[in-house]
Amino acid sequence: MKRIALFLTLTLLSGCAVMQKAVRSYPLHGFEDLVRIQKNPEAHADELYAFSGEVLWIREDLDTGATFQLYVEGFGSRAEGSTVLVEYPVRGGTVILEGHKVYVLGHPGKSHVYGTNTFGGTISTVPFTAVAYFDLTAGQTGWLLEQEDLYRAWSEGRMYKSPWGLKVREDETRTARK
Numbered sequence: 173m174k175r176i177a178l179f180l181t182l183t184l185l186s187g188c189a190v191m192q193k194a195v196r197s198y199p200l201h202g203f204e205d206l207v208r209i210q211k212n213p214e215a216h217a218d219e220l221y222a223f224s225g226e227v228l229w230i231r232e233d234l235d236t237g238a239t240f241q242l243y244v245e246g247f248g249s250r251a252e253g254s255t256v257l258v259e260y261p262v263r264g265g266t267v268i269l270e271g272h273k274v275y276v277l278g279h280p281g282k283s284h285v286y287g288t289n290t291f292g293g294t295i296s297t298v299p300f301t302a303v304a305y306f307d308l309t310a311g312q313t314g315w316l317l318e319q320e321d322l323y324r325a326w327s328e329g330r331m332y333k334s335p336w337g338l339k340v341r342e343d344e345t346r347t348a349r350k
Contacts, residue, residue, distance in 0.1 A: 197329030198275045198306060199338060200224050203246035206256060209280045213298040217282040219337025221300075222326065223256065224275045230268055237261040238268060242276060242300075257285065260302040262316060272309035277326050277338070278302035 200222045209216045223244050230240035238260045258276055260266060268274060281299040289295045304315035304323040315323035322340075325331050331338045 198222060198224075198277075198326060199329065199331050199333050200275060201333060201338075203244055203254065206244050206254075210284075210298050213280050213284065214282045216280050216337065219279065220277060220303075220322075220331075220339075221280060221337050222275060222277045223300075224273065225255075227268055227270055227272045227274060228255065229270055232265050234265055235263055237263060238266050240268060242274065255297065257297050257299045258302050259299055260305065260314070262314065266305070266307070266314055267310040267312040268305070268307050269309075272307050274308065275306040276300065276302045277304040277323065 205221065206223065209221065223242065225242040225244045228241040228243055230238055232238045238258075240258050240260075241255050242258050243255050258278070260268075260276075278301050281301065283298075284296040285299050286294060286296045303319040304313070304326060306313045306327065313323070313327070325340045326338065331340050
């Protein structure tokens with residue numbers, strides 16, 4: 173009887189270990205990468221970058237998508253240059269809300285956009301067009317329809333960081349094409 177109880181206990185324990193959900197592995201760039209992009213956006217416009225941070229504000233339009241300001245993690249304060257303006261051009265809305273922590277994958281724009289801060293000062297940032305996101309707060313993902321494979325490679329850790337953006341590992345690309 174003891175052997176049966178021990179066998180059942182070990183079976184349950186090993187089954188629980190196998191049933192654990194796989195942890196996603198999103199490669200992310202840091203604040204230093206954002207500074208490099210902001211100094212020369214045109215040189216980085218065709219590359220993929222991924223950042224994480226807190227959504228400071230968001231505006232959604234069901235016809236054109238969402239625009240939000242992301243405070244990029246890795247900097248001590250919300251100083252000028254530590255945020256990026258993200259445009260996510262998907263109709264229908266997102267689950268992203270102000271205060272949510274998100275990961276964003278996309279392309280920086282080729283030049284700065286200018287605006288006015290709450291104190292009346294002129295500010296500039298490089299806009300970032302998102303092709304995918306993961307909202308950690310809501311536990312939801314989203315991607316442009318034609319970018320699902322790219323999102324999967326990013327979320328499964330099949331991409332690596334380079335000084336010129338994220339790249340899909342060559343061996344993974346060959347495997348995916350077969």
